[in-house]
Amino acid sequence: MNDLLDNFKLYLLAFALPLLLSLGLTPLLRALAVRFGHLDKPTDIKTHKIPTPLLGGTAVFLAFAASLVFMRLYTSFPTGTLRDLRVILFGGAVMFLLGFIDDMRKPHGLGVKTKFAVQFAVAAFVVFYGIRINFIHPGYLGFALSVIWIVGVSNAFNIIDIMDGLSAGQAALAAFGFLLIAFPSESIYVNFASAALAGAVLGFLPYNLSKKFKIFMGDSGSLLCGFVLAVVALGTRYTDVNPLGVYAPLFILAVPIYDTFFVSFLRLRRGHSPFIGSKDHFALRLEKIGFSRRRIVGLASLTTLGLSTFAWLITQVPLVWGVVIIVVLASEFLLVSRAIAKIKI
Numbered sequence: 001m002n003d004l005l006d007n008f009k010l011y012l013l014a015f016a017l018p019l020l021l022s023l024g025l026t027p028l029l030r031a032l033a034v035r036f037g038h039l040d041k042p043t044d045i046k047t048h049k050i051p052t053p054l055l056g057g058t059a060v061f062l063a064f065a066a067s068l069v070f071m072r073l074y075t076s077f078p079t080g081t082l083r084d085l086r087v088i089l090f091g092g093a094v095m096f097l098l099g100f101i102d103d104m105r106k107p108h109g110l111g112v113k114t115k116f117a118v119q120f121a122v123a124a125f126v127v128f129y130g131i132r133i134n135f136i137h138p139g140y141l142g143f144a145l146s147v148i149w150i151v152g153v154s155n156a157f158n159i160i161d162i163m164d165g166l167s168a169g170q171a172a173l174a175a176f177g178f179l180l181i182a183f184p185s186e187s188i189y190v191n192f193a194s195a196a197l198a199g200a201v202l203g204f205l206p207y208n209l210s211k212k213f214k215i216f217m218g219d220s221g222s223l224l225c226g227f228v229l230a231v232v233a234l235g236t237r238y239t240d241v242n243p244l245g246v247y248a249p250l251f252i253l254a255v256p257i258y259d260t261f262f263v264s265f266l267r268l269r270r271g272h273s274p275f276i277g278s279k280d281h282f283a284l285r286l287e288k289i290g291f292s293r294r295r296i297v298g299l300a301s302l303t304t305l306g307l308s309t310f311a312w313l314i315t316q317v318p319l320v321w322g323v324v325i326i327v328v329l330a331s332e333f334l335l336v337s338r339a340i341a342k343i344k345i
Helices: 003-038 057-075 079-104 111-129 139-159 166-182 188-208 218-233 243-252 254-269 282-288 292-314 320-339
Strands: none
Touching: 003 057, 003 188, 057 079, 057 188, 057 218, 057 292, 079 111, 079 188, 079 218, 111 139, 111 218, 111 282, 139 218, 139 254, 166 188, 166 218, 166 243, 166 254, 166 292, 243 254, 243 292, 243 320, 254 282, 254 292, 254 320, 282 292, 282 320, 292 320
């Protein structure tokens, strides 16, 4: 019991430190973005009305990284956990820098091939060091699917970053979802990384939602969030009770993954590239029929909160109940998808 309480205090510290850092760093970086003209300007695809500072992702990364470094100095990690956190920090830094460079070069940004080349290299590095899907055989197939998972989820959070609070809110809730499933467990790196990311993102969110002090996290922040969540999803045991628990990460990350597939499918059906921006997103379709942006973000957050609860349940209940949960949720997603797809944009 004492060990459990001590671990809880450590995870609370890992959450509180980046929260405070992000709360303090975000307005400073916003001022720097305004001073040097690092602004995201409106386009035909983007939906904001005025140029907006674009250094929020830097605040998230610095707060996240500082928390992990501090916890390394404050806590004696097992060798494996220390290695895993180093891998996450290194990979997250590269993904952040990739997004930062892309943000700096807007409105055109880096080419799709360049971004994917770097992302696949980072993902392969992470998987090579052992953070991967272990239940798929042969090994090379598990390796390939792990790489695709990391790249896919990283981009899913970038794709859904179209509305104030949407991507960041999903990232914070997903981080709490993985922390819920992993704690208490031996997945120490998952717990620390999840707590640190949740704190860093929540410190940024009030400014992202503010009208007076608005700031975007940009590709640098969304790619970082997606990468960290994709990696922590690979570090937890889900199938101790029943094999369907393996689907828990899909529940927790369902909203950004759903929007990615939804948008890609509709673009391809029209003969357009899935990598070229458009207004096909479910959030923009809901806005089209009268939903306010705050309400859309709130509904998406409640959805992720509910799905994260079901994700935890599916790792705890017998197989038959796991089947019931998956069938019901899959049916609901199909019905919602059909209704949203009918909305004209």
